[in-house]
Amino acid sequence: MSRFIRHGLRWTRQYSSVGQKDIDHFRTILPPHAILTTLPPYNTQPDELDPYNNDWMQKYHGRATTVLKPKTTRQVSDIVRWCDSREIPIVPQGGNTGLVGGSVPLRDELVVSLANMNSVRSFDPVSGILVADAGCILQSLTDYVSPHNHIMPVDLGAKGSCHIGGNVATNAGGLRLLRYGSLHGSVLGLEVVLPDGTILDQLTSLRKDNTGYDLKQLFIGAEGTLGIITAVSILTAPSPQASNNVILALPHFDNVLPLYRAVKRQLSEILSAFEYIDRTAYELAVKHGQGRALADEDVAGAACFVLLETSGGRREHDEEKLNDLLTSLLEADKPLITTGVLSQNPAQFSSLWALREGVTEAVSKEGKAYKYDVSVPLASFQHVVDATREHLRSKGLLGEHSVKHVMGYGHVGDGNLHLNICATAYTQEIQDALEPFVYELVSSYHGSISAEHGIGAMKTHALHYSKSETSIAWMKKIKALFDPRGIMNPGKVLE
Amino acid sequence: MSRFIRHGLRWTRQYSSVGQKDIDHFRTILPPHAILTTLPPYNTQPDELDPYNNDWMQKYHGRATTVLKPKTTRQVSDIVRWCDSREIPIVPQGGNTGLVGGSVPLRDELVVSLANMNSVRSFDPVSGILVADAGCILQSLTDYVSPHNHIMPVDLGAKGSCHIGGNVATNAGGLRLLRYGSLHGSVLGLEVVLPDGTILDQLTSLRKDNTGYDLKQLFIGAEGTLGIITAVSILTAPSPQASNNVILALPHFDNVLPLYRAVKRQLSEILSAFEYIDRTAYELAVKHGQGRALADEDVAGAACFVLLETSGGRREHDEEKLNDLLTSLLEADKPLITTGVLSQNPAQFSSLWALREGVTEAVSKEGKAYKYDVSVPLASFQHVVDATREHLRSKGLLGEHSVKHVMGYGHVGDGNLHLNICATAYTQEIQDALEPFVYELVSSYHGSISAEHGIGAMKTHALHYSKSETSIAWMKKIKALFDPRGIMNPGKVLE
Numbered sequence: 003m004s005r006f007i008r009h010g011l012r013w014t015r016q017y018s019s020v021g022q023k024d025i026d027h028f029r030t031i032l033p034p035h036a037i038l039t040t041l042p043p044y045n046t047q048p049d050e051l052d053p054y055n056n057d058w059m060q061k062y063h064g065r066a067t068t069v070l071k072p073k074t075t076r077q078v079s080d081i082v083r084w085c086d087s088r089e090i091p092i093v094p095q096g097g098n099t100g101l102v103g104g105s106v107p108l109r110d111e112l113v114v115s116l117a118n119m120n121s122v123r124s125f126d127p128v129s130g131i132l133v134a135d136a137g138c139i140l141q142s143l144t145d146y147v148s149p150h151n152h153i154m155p156v157d158l159g160a161k162g163s164c165h166i167g168g169n170v171a172t173n174a175g176g177l178r179l180l181r182y183g184s185l186h187g188s189v190l191g192l193e194v195v196l197p198d199g200t201i202l203d204q205l206t207s208l209r210k211d212n213t214g215y216d217l218k219q220l221f222i223g224a225e226g227t228l229g230i231i232t233a234v235s236i237l238t239a240p241s242p243q244a245s246n247n248v249i250l251a252l253p254h255f256d257n258v259l260p261l262y263r264a265v266k267r268q269l270s271e272i273l274s275a276f277e278y279i280d281r282t283a284y285e286l287a288v289k290h291g292q293g294r295a296l297a298d299e300d301v302a303g304a305a306c307f308v309l310l311e312t313s314g315g316r317r318e319h320d321e322e323k324l325n326d327l328l329t330s331l332l333e334a335d336k337p338l339i340t341t342g343v344l345s346q347n348p349a350q351f352s353s354l355w356a357l358r359e360g361v362t363e364a365v366s367k368e369g370k371a372y373k374y375d376v377s378v379p380l381a382s383f384q385h386v387v388d389a390t391r392e393h394l395r396s397k398g399l400l401g402e403h404s405v406k407h408v409m410g411y412g413h414v415g416d417g418n419l420h421l422n423i424c425a426t427a428y429t430q431e432i433q434d435a436l437e438p439f440v441y442e443l444v445s446s447y448h449g450s451i452s453a454e455h456g457i458g459a460m461k462t463h464a465l466h467y468s469k470s471e472t473s474i475a476w477m478k479k480i481k482a483l484f485d486p487r488g489i490m491n492p493g494k495v496l497e
Numbered sequence: 498m499s500r501f502i503r504h505g506l507r508w509t510r511q512y513s514s515v516g517q518k519d520i521d522h523f524r525t526i527l528p529p530h531a532i533l534t535t536l537p538p539y540n541t542q543p544d545e546l547d548p549y550n551n552d553w554m555q556k557y558h559g560r561a562t563t564v565l566k567p568k569t570t571r572q573v574s575d576i577v578r579w580c581d582s583r584e585i586p587i588v589p590q591g592g593n594t595g596l597v598g599g600s601v602p603l604r605d606e607l608v609v610s611l612a613n614m615n616s617v618r619s620f621d622p623v624s625g626i627l628v629a630d631a632g633c634i635l636q637s638l639t640d641y642v643s644p645h646n647h648i649m650p651v652d653l654g655a656k657g658s659c660h661i662g663g664n665v666a667t668n669a670g671g672l673r674l675l676r677y678g679s680l681h682g683s684v685l686g687l688e689v690v691l692p693d694g695t696i697l698d699q700l701t702s703l704r705k706d707n708t709g710y711d712l713k714q715l716f717i718g719a720e721g722t723l724g725i726i727t728a729v730s731i732l733t734a735p736s737p738q739a740s741n742n743v744i745l746a747l748p749h750f751d752n753v754l755p756l757y758r759a760v761k762r763q764l765s766e767i768l769s770a771f772e773y774i775d776r777t778a779y780e781l782a783v784k785h786g787q788g789r790a791l792a793d794e795d796v797a798g799a800a801c802f803v804l805l806e807t808s809g810g811r812r813e814h815d816e817e818k819l820n821d822l823l824t825s826l827l828e829a830d831k832p833l834i835t836t837g838v839l840s841q842n843p844a845q846f847s848s849l850w851a852l853r854e855g856v857t858e859a860v861s862k863e864g865k866a867y868k869y870d871v872s873v874p875l876a877s878f879q880h881v882v883d884a885t886r887e888h889l890r891s892k893g894l895l896g897e898h899s900v901k902h903v904m905g906y907g908h909v910g911d912g913n914l915h916l917n918i919c920a921t922a923y924t925q926e927i928q929d930a931l932e933p934f935v936y937e938l939v940s941s942y943h944g945s946i947s948a949e950h951g952i953g954a955m956k957t958h959a960l961h962y963s964k965s966e967t968s969i970a971w972m973k974k975i976k977a978l979f980d981p982r983g984i985m986n987p988g989k990v991l992e
Contacts, residue, residue, distance in 0.1 A: 128754050128875055129912060151762060173707050184705070186714060187682020202967055208872040209911045210679070211945035212668050212718055213952055213963040214990055215972045219681060219714030223707055240761050259623050266735050267646060270810040271766050315765040319814045377703040380623055416704045417624060450706035457708055468708040472697055477710045483978055495709055 017091045017489070019110050020068045024088060028070060031080045036118065039068040054113045057098060057106045062459060064107025066093070071118045075193060075201055075232045081114060082230065083199025091489045094226035096168025097139065099160035101373070102458025104172065104225045108493045116167050119232060122146055124207065130238045131190060131207045136167025136231045152238040155182035159359060167231045173223030175454030180415035181274040181313065182239055185222055191235035192218040197228070197485040207235050220480065225456050226491040228484045242274070242313030246320050247354050248328065248344045249296065251304035255280075255384035257338040258308065261331075262380070262414060264338065265310060268327045272320055275311035275415070280387065282409035283361045283422070290367045292360020294353035300341045306384075308414070309358045361411050365424050369406055372423040372432065374440050377450035383410055383419050389443055390421060390436070397435045405432060418453040441467040462497045512586045512984070514605050515563045519583060523565060526575045531613065534563040549608045552601045553594060557954060559602025561588070566613045570688060570696055570727045576609060577725065578694025586984045589721035591663025592634065594655035596868070597953025599667065599720045603988045611662050614727060617641055619702065625733040626685060626702045631662025631726045647733040650677035654854060662726045668718030670949030675910035676769040676808065677734055680717055686730035687713040692723070692980040702730050715975065720951050721986040723979045737769070737808030741815050742849050743823070743839045744791065746799035750775075750879035752833040753803065756826075757875065757909060759833065760805060763822045767815055770806035770910070775882065777904035778856045778917070785862045787855020789848035795836045801879075803909070804853045856906050860919050864901055867918040867927065869935050872945035878905055878914050884938060885916060885931070892930045900927060913948040936962040957992045 025041050038046045038054075055064040072078045085092050091111040098105045107113060116137035123133040127150040134143055140161040144154050156169055158176035168174075170192065173185055182188060191206040204218045221228055252258060262276060279287070284307055288295045314320040328342045345351040365371045378386055387410035394400050394408065405425045412420040421440065425432055441451050445467040452461055452468070465474060474496075481488075481496055520536050533541045533549075550559040567573045580587050586606040593600045602608060611632035618628040622645040629638055635656040639649050651664055653671035663669075665687065668680050677683060686701040699713045716723055747753060757771060774782070779802050783790045809815040823837045840846040860866045873881055882905035889895050889903065900920045907915040916935065920927055936946050940962040947956055947963070960969060969991075976983075976991055 126874075128758055173711075175705055175707070179705070183678050183682040186711065187678040200967060202971065203965055204968060206943070206945070208943075208945050208948070210670055210674070210872050210908075210913050210948040211963065212670070212947045212949050213945055213956075213960055214718075214969070215715055215723075215975055216668075216681065216718055217968065217971055217975070219717075220710055222714075223709075223711055228710075240765050243765060263623055268810070270735050270738060271808070272810065313766070315763075315767065315818065316814075319811075323810065377705050379621075413705075418705050448701070448703075450701070450703050450708055452707045453703070453705040454707050461708075465708060468706065470698055472695060473699060473712065474709070476697065476712055479978060480710055480712070483974060 017492070018089045020090060020112050024084070024090065025068065027084055028081065031077055032070060032072060036071045036073065037068070038071070041067055053098070054095060054115065055107060057100065057103055059101070062103035062106040064093070065110045066107045066113045067110055069113040069115055071115045073118045075195065078114065078195045078230055078232055079199045079201050082195050082197065085112060085489055086198050086487060089487055089489060091492045092230070093491055094171070094230040096137065096165030096171070097160065097163040099164045099168070100172060100458060101375070101455045102452070102460040104456055104458030104491070104494050105168065106459070108459060111492070114230060116165060116230075116232070123233060125150065126207070127152070129209065130240065131209070131235060132238050133205060133207055133233065133235045134166055135233050136165060138166050140164050140166055140169060147238050148241070151241045153241045155188040155237065155239050156185060159362070166234050166236070170222055170234050171224065171226050171231055172456045173454070175413070175416065175418065177275060180276065180413065186219060188237045189218065189222055189234060190237055192221055192231055193233035194218070194221050194229040194231050197487070197490045202229070205233055205235050209237065223456065225458060225495050227481060227495045229490060243315050244317035244320055245274070245311060245313045245351065246317070246324055246345065247309060247311045247351055248324060248342050249354050249357065250308045250310065250331075250339045250342045251296070251300055252306050252308065252338065253303055253340050254305050258306065258383070258414060259380055261308060261338045264331065265327065268330070269312055269323060272312040272314035272323065273310070274313035275309065277309040277358045277412070278306065278383065278414040279309065279358055279361060279411040280306045280384070280409055282407050283411040284357070286364040286368055286407065286409065286424070287357050287360045290360070290364035292364050293355070293357030294350065296343055300343060303340050309354060358411070365422050369424045369426050370428045372425065372436055374421040375453050375455040376419050376421060376444045377417050377453040378419055378444055378447045379449070380414060380417055382447050383414070386410065386419060386443060387421060390423065390440060393439055394423070394435055399432055399435055416453070438464070438467070457495045459494055462493070462495065465496070512987070513584045515585055515607050519579070519585065520563070522579055523576065526572055527565060527567060531566045531568065532563070533566070536562055548593070549590060549610065550602060552598055554596070557598035557601040559588070560605045561602045561608045562605055564608040564610055566610045568613045570690065573609065573690045573725055573727055574694045574696050577690050577692065580607060580984055581693050581982060584982055584984060586987045587725070588986055589666070589725040591632065591660030591666070592655065592658040594659040594663070595667060595953060596870070596950045597947070597955040599951055599953030599986070599989050600663065601954070603954060606987070609725060611660060611727070618728060620645065621702070622647070624704065625735065626704070626730060627733050628700060628702055628728065628730045629661055630728050631660060633661050635659050635661055635664060642733050643736070646736045648736045650683040650732065650734050651680060654857070661729050661731070665717055665729050666719065666721050666726050667951045668949075670908070670911065670913065672770060675771065675908065681714060683732045684713065684717055684729060685732055687716055687726055688728035689713070689716050689724040689726050692982070692985045697724070700728055700730050704732065718951070720953060720990050722976060722990045724985060738810050739812035739815050740769070740806060740808045740846065741812070741819055741840065742804060742806045742846055743819060743837050744849050744852065745803045745805065745834045745837045746791070746795055747801050747803065747833065748798055748835050749800050753801065753878070753909060754875055756803060756833045759826070760822065763825070764807055764818060767807040767809035767818065768805070769808035770804065772804040772853045772907070773801065773878065773909040774804065774853055774856060774906045775801045775879070775904055777902050778906040779852070781859040781863055781902065781904065781919070782852050782855045785855070785859035787859050788850070788852030789845065791838055795838060798835050804849060853906070860917050864919045864921050865923045867920065867931055869916040870948050870950040871914050871916060871935075871939045872912050872948040873914055873939055873942045874944070875909060875912055877942050878909070881905065881914060881938060882916060885918065885935060888934055889918070889930055894927055894930055911948070933959070933962070952990045954989055957988070957990065960991070
């Protein structure tokens with residue numbers, strides 16, 4: 003039976019903490035090296051648990067005493083079954099690279115790390131279907147399929163440490179979504195340990211299977227609140243044989259949409275990225291040494307920039323298409339761009355990307371970042387940034403000693419805007435000026451308050467800005483169906 | 498409360514039939530022309546209901562007295578709410594083009610036809626996102642987005658009559674899946690009337706939205722058993738500017754896989770179809786005048802054929818790539834193909850496709866067809882066909898007066914084989930020889946007994962060949978959660 007205690011004004015579920023009896027039981031399931039605990043007989047030093055208790059931004063902090071690192075699905079199942087019977091809450095943890103505190107304990111939950119489940123189970127180079135343990139690091143899977151001329155359908159900055167299981171659990175978006183679509187399409191099957199310990203094996207390696215409800219979809223993006231993903235079957239894509247990129251400077255934001263339309267029409271199937279950076283973000287990236295700065299004459303008069311990438315089968319064909327595109331753009335009666343700089347070699351290719359990918363790091367170097375990851379109609383990107391800046395100005399918060407920069411960048415092709423506010427410090431005043439202002443602004447565009455980062459612990463209170471009451475009520479019914487005791491990643495996604 | 502009656506050896510749920518009181522209530526919701534019923538005051542002729550009570554193959558037959566054709570989501574909701582209170586079972590019906598009896602009543606259920614909900618709600622030519630009523634015919638949506646240089650991400654033979662709502666409800670696969678992926682990826686949002694009448698509005702027109710559980714996925718492929726899809730938000734793709742095709746003749750089935758690998762490597766992103774036809778299927782298509790027969794010298798020594806399609810941005814580029822491919826295939830030391838015939842103009846392009854698409858019609862003309870739509874590993878395609886033929890032979894059923902042909906064709910790129918058995922008549926003996934033999938054979942390859950056609954009424958008893966007990970148990974829990982009274986398309990998907 004569930005127990006509840008009075009907590010402030012709300013009734014909060016009372017969970018069990020991991021105790022000696024639990025450690026004794028876990029020792030029957032796992033070898034000693036797979037158990038990290040500050041409890042006897044292991045008495046691990048608390049700081050050894052820091053990487054599991056804290057996120058990389060040092061924003062979320064848990065107090066777990068125990069971390070388990072199973073190697074097999076059966077072990078995960080045995081652990082979960084025990085926790086279910088004891089009402090011990092569990093935080094499933096992958097690479098712990100999330101941005102919303104979804105993979106860190108809120109209190110002293112048990113952390114189940116998938117890091118030791120890191121084997122490739124199978125790969126079929128004909129179909130491109132890869133079956134891998136959830137704890138496989140994304141980059142290692144990329145390396146695994148690369149000699150077979152395939153690439154993973156998902157790519158993100160954290161690829162060197164994030165796990166494929168975490169990618170799926172958070173429905174990671176990233177840089178290849180425009181080309182390869184979302185994980186809801188490319189994930190073919192999952193193996194999941196449900197909150198009662200049952201192993202749900204839907205690890206099909208079939209491209210097509212229309213036999214009943216597609217249950218696995220529920221776990222994609224559920225952030226570990228409905229069960230622990232232990233293995234993933236995913237469709238990898240044939241590697242493009244050639245990639246090119248170009249950065250375009252635009253005199254007005256208003257030109258971005260007509261440009262996107264022209265580019266889609268002319269590049270069609272070889273367009274693999276269409277990324278937006280406003281002038282503020284560009285200058286910050288350059289200031290902090292990210293990527294390749296353009297020549298002064300290329301930047302003059304530019305309000306914003308677009309980074310285009312093509313991935314195709316033949317370099318000469320793609321270059322020809324890109325050149326034709328640039329010519330037609332520059333020779334138009336009313337040119338949409340002021341200039342375009344094409345990368346000429348792999349080093350230039352990387353340094354153009356570094357300009358776009360380096361914005362995040364530049365913002366961190368410049369000050370404290372308030373980050374919003376939203377979906378809004380493409381046409382409203384600039385307005386969201388401008389309205390936020392004006393709102394901060396009206397509150398007297400804009401200036402060298404408070405909010406230094408407000409900027410926008412992101413995946414135009416996906417309607418995904420990263421709105422970043424860079425300040426000298428984290429303050430309650432700025433926070434209060436930003437929320438719920440930003441969420442209400444996004445909601446007024448019927449946008450999403452989390453395009454790709456998820457809800458985690460950070461945005462549970464704001465879910466209603468993006469989802470109707472009916473939708474949230476049904477999410478809660480699904481949660482209660484799968485996890486009636488609420489032991490699976492409590493406090494994440496749903497309040 | 499639900500009532501049950503003893504039915505044979507099982508307890509079967511007792512539903513209400515539509516009665517006078519119900520018609521009177523429906524008249525408060527709908528105008529007279531939206532109500533077809535054999536009951537007073539309308540007294541529709543029973544044969545007017547034939548198109549709603551029977552499927553196009555004339556295999557499934559219902560006895561519905563009443564068909565309702567709402568125009569708005571609110572009307573659908575009002576109808577469902579009433580039926581829920583009265584425990585009247587409902588069959589949601591789109592274009593009624595399915596192959597497994599999923600959209601036809603089994604008894605005298607109420608048919609709710611979506612045919613009058615046929616408006617496009619919005620289309621954004623920049624993002625390519627289309628929002629349409631569920632009753633829009635697929636071809637009409639293709640025509641709608643075509644002037645904006647977009648195409649629907651799904652295409653199938655029934656496009657002239659199937660509805661987009663039905664496509665989504667059955668998770669239709671079709672001819673473009675290899676290129677554009679499954680509907681789980683391209684459907685961005687749904688509006689659904691749940692079995693209690695609640696309208697679940699998840700009709701987002703955002704490409705990315707990571708805010709909680711992706712509930713809409715449950716309705717994709719649920720075949721109307723969890724609710725009625727009333728509108729769909731879907732990502733359309735930029736139209737390819739050029740399409741080419743070629744038919745290749747192969748001396749052995751064993752060459753299909755190496756060929757597929759070589760083609761994927763050389764054509765990469767422009768490959769849009771890789772379809773397989775065995776010699777039997779080819780000859781039947783030619784015999785019945787489907788498509789363009791190859792010259793005798795091209796067919797000599799061919800065990801099977803592959804139809805390749807490319808869709809790219811520039812005709813000359815794609816032709817160059819195709820020519821290079823053919824040259825390298827034919828000049829290899831051990832050529833994988835004996836010959837290849839490239840279409841030279843739109844008429845030839847269509848007639849090559851007609852060879853592949855015409856197999857279905859040719860089979861119908863030749864005799865009575867037993868059709869299996871399965872997913873199996875690519876390497877086992879021929880073995881599944883051969884083993885089935887041998888099994889029928891061992892039962893003495895192969896010959897001019899019983900089973901005339903056993904053949905395989907389908908979407909190699911998707912691992913989807915259409916196994917067709919063509920006989921002089923439908924007989925119990927052939928049926929018993931085929932089932933469970935075929936299902937067991939597919940199951941031995943960990944395949945799917947329904948790659949794209951769904952379960953419907955036809956395969957509920959065979960679901961366990963493709964799904965584990967645990968999976969089926971969870972499907973039932975989901976069904977009970979959404980539809981506790983079981984009024985929504987009863988007897989479909991789950992027994």
